[in-house]
Amino acid sequence: MFIDRAKITVKAGSGGNGMSSFRREKYVPRGGPSGGDGGRGANVVLMGDANLNTLIDFRYKRQFKANNGANGQSSNMHGRGAEDLLIKVPPGTIIRDEATNQILGDITEPGQMVIVAKGGRGGRGNARFVNSVNRAPTFAELGEPGEEQTLLLELKLLADVGLLGYPSVGKSSILSMVSAAKPEIAAYHFTTLSPVLGVVSIAEGRNFVLADIPGLIEGAHEGVGLGHDFLRHIERTKVLIHVLDVSGIEGRDPIEDFHKINNELKLYNEKLFKRAQIVAANKMDLPEAQENYQQVADYMKAAGHEIYPISAATGEGLQVLMQRASQLLDAYVEEPEEIEEAKVYEAKPEDEFSITREDDGAFVVQGDNIEKLVAMTRFGDEEGLRRFQAIWRKLGIDAELRARGIQEGDTVRIGDMEFEFRP
Known part of the structure; x- marks a missing residue:
C-alpha cells in the first residue's frame, strides 16, 4: 500500500x-x-x-x-x-x-x-x-x-522522469515495457491509484527512475479527482513525458487533452509547466492512430514540442523515446529551490518573560528561562527552593507581579506548576 x-x-x-x-x-x-x-x-x-x-x-x-x-x-x-x-x-x-x-x-x-x-x-x-x-x-x-x-x-517521489496524461492513455503499459515495474493494467480508467516507480536502463552505467503518475483530469489543481494527492509527485521530476492516445478510440481529442493537462500543471505550479516535456504518441499499432498521427505531429512540431510515435503494446518506438529522455536528463540544469517565506527569529534575552491573567484569576508566567528553571528545580530541597526564589527575584518576576496587582494567596502558574503567592 x-x-x-x-x-x-x-x-x-x-x-x-x-x-x-x-x-x-x-x-x-x-x-x-x-x-x-x-x-x-x-x-x-x-x-x-x-x-x-x-x-x-x-x-x-x-x-x-x-x-x-x-x-x-x-x-x-x-x-x-x-x-x-x-x-x-x-x-x-x-x-x-x-x-x-x-x-x-x-x-x-x-x-x-x-x-x-x-x-x-x-x-x-x-x-x-x-x-x-x-x-x-x-x-x-x-x-x-x-x-x-x-x-x-x-x-514527494524522487523520480527523474514522470509520465503524465489522461487515464487509460497507456502510461502503465509503457512503464511495464521499459522497466521491471509491474503496475496494474486494465481497460478502465484510474487503474493506477498510486504512483509507481521503475528503473530504466539505457546502457551499462546509464539509467534513470521513471514514475507513472496516476491519471490527471481537468480541475486537478483544485483537488478534483486524484488532484493534489498526486500532482505533488511530479514536482521533483526533471523531465516529463506527456502520453497521448492518438487513436481517439475513446472519443477524446489528443490535442485538446494535451492542453488541458498542461493547463492543470500551469495552474498548480508554473515551474512544472516550463519543465522539459516531450510527447509520446501512443497506440500506433491501431489503424486509427496511424490516420491521426500526422495531424497531431504537425500541430506539436509547430508548437515547438518533440513528438515520438510509440506503441506500448508492441514496444515500437519506446527505446528511442527513453534515449531522448535520458539525453534531456543529461542536459538538465538544476532549478533554484523555491524558498518558503523565511521565518525570522529574533534574538531574545534569556531572562525575557511575559505575564498574562487567565479567566480563573491565575497569573501565568511564560519564558524559556523561567520555565526551564521550574522544570529543573527540586522544590522539596530547601536550598534548591531558596535558589529558585533568588533567581525569581533577580529576573524581576516578583516585582512585575506586584506591579500587576497580585495579592497574597493568588495563584501563579508556570508550565505545569502552580504556586501560591506569598510576599
Missing part, C-alpha cells in the same frame, strides 16, 4: 537528574560535594533510508519517545547520555511542524539526518554549585525536559 502522508508525535529524552552527595571516605573527615551531572537525553532524528518508498510504517506506529539520560552518581560520576532515536523515512520526505506548518527539513538523500526534537541537558550535580560563599551546597538540578512535537510528513 502506498502511503504518502503521515502525522506523528515525537518526544525527545529528558536529561538525567543531577546527584546530591558528599564524599564519605576514610581519612577525609570533611569530604566536599561529589554529586555528578545527569546525562543528556536522546534526540529524535529522522533519517533517509533507500529501502523505503512509502510512509506506511507510520500508519501503525505514530508516537515515538526517546530514552532519557542516566542520572548522575556520587563520587563525581556523570550519567551516561542516551543514544539518539533514529526514525527511518523514504528519501523525498518533507517534515513540517504541525503547529506552524514550517518546514523543519527535507530529506532527499539516503543517510541524510534531521533532528526534529532535541534531548534535554542533564541536571548539574551539587559539586557544580560550590563557590566561595557556599562550600557545601546540598541541592542538585533535575534534568531538562526533552522537546515534544507533532510532525506532518509528506512524501
Whole structure:
C-alpha cells in the first residue's frame, strides 16, 4: 500500500537528574560535594533510508519517545547520555511542524539526518554549585525536559522522469515495457491509484527512475479527482513525458487533452509547466492512430514540442523515446529551490518573560528561562527552593507581579506548576 502522508508525535529524552552527595571516605573527615551531572537525553532524528518508498510504517506506529539520560552518581560520576532515536523515512520526505506548518527539513538523500526534537541537558550535580560563599551546597538540578512535537510528513517521489496524461492513455503499459515495474493494467480508467516507480536502463552505467503518475483530469489543481494527492509527485521530476492516445478510440481529442493537462500543471505550479516535456504518441499499432498521427505531429512540431510515435503494446518506438529522455536528463540544469517565506527569529534575552491573567484569576508566567528553571528545580530541597526564589527575584518576576496587582494567596502558574503567592 502506498502511503504518502503521515502525522506523528515525537518526544525527545529528558536529561538525567543531577546527584546530591558528599564524599564519605576514610581519612577525609570533611569530604566536599561529589554529586555528578545527569546525562543528556536522546534526540529524535529522522533519517533517509533507500529501502523505503512509502510512509506506511507510520500508519501503525505514530508516537515515538526517546530514552532519557542516566542520572548522575556520587563520587563525581556523570550519567551516561542516551543514544539518539533514529526514525527511518523514504528519501523525498518533507517534515513540517504541525503547529506552524514550517518546514523543519527535507530529506532527499539516503543517510541524510534531521533532528526534529532535541534531548534535554542533564541536571548539574551539587559539586557544580560550590563557590566561595557556599562550600557545601546540598541541592542538585533535575534534568531538562526533552522537546515534544507533532510532525506532518509528506512524501514527494524522487523520480527523474514522470509520465503524465489522461487515464487509460497507456502510461502503465509503457512503464511495464521499459522497466521491471509491474503496475496494474486494465481497460478502465484510474487503474493506477498510486504512483509507481521503475528503473530504466539505457546502457551499462546509464539509467534513470521513471514514475507513472496516476491519471490527471481537468480541475486537478483544485483537488478534483486524484488532484493534489498526486500532482505533488511530479514536482521533483526533471523531465516529463506527456502520453497521448492518438487513436481517439475513446472519443477524446489528443490535442485538446494535451492542453488541458498542461493547463492543470500551469495552474498548480508554473515551474512544472516550463519543465522539459516531450510527447509520446501512443497506440500506433491501431489503424486509427496511424490516420491521426500526422495531424497531431504537425500541430506539436509547430508548437515547438518533440513528438515520438510509440506503441506500448508492441514496444515500437519506446527505446528511442527513453534515449531522448535520458539525453534531456543529461542536459538538465538544476532549478533554484523555491524558498518558503523565511521565518525570522529574533534574538531574545534569556531572562525575557511575559505575564498574562487567565479567566480563573491565575497569573501565568511564560519564558524559556523561567520555565526551564521550574522544570529543573527540586522544590522539596530547601536550598534548591531558596535558589529558585533568588533567581525569581533577580529576573524581576516578583516585582512585575506586584506591579500587576497580585495579592497574597493568588495563584501563579508556570508550565505545569502552580504556586501560591506569598510576599
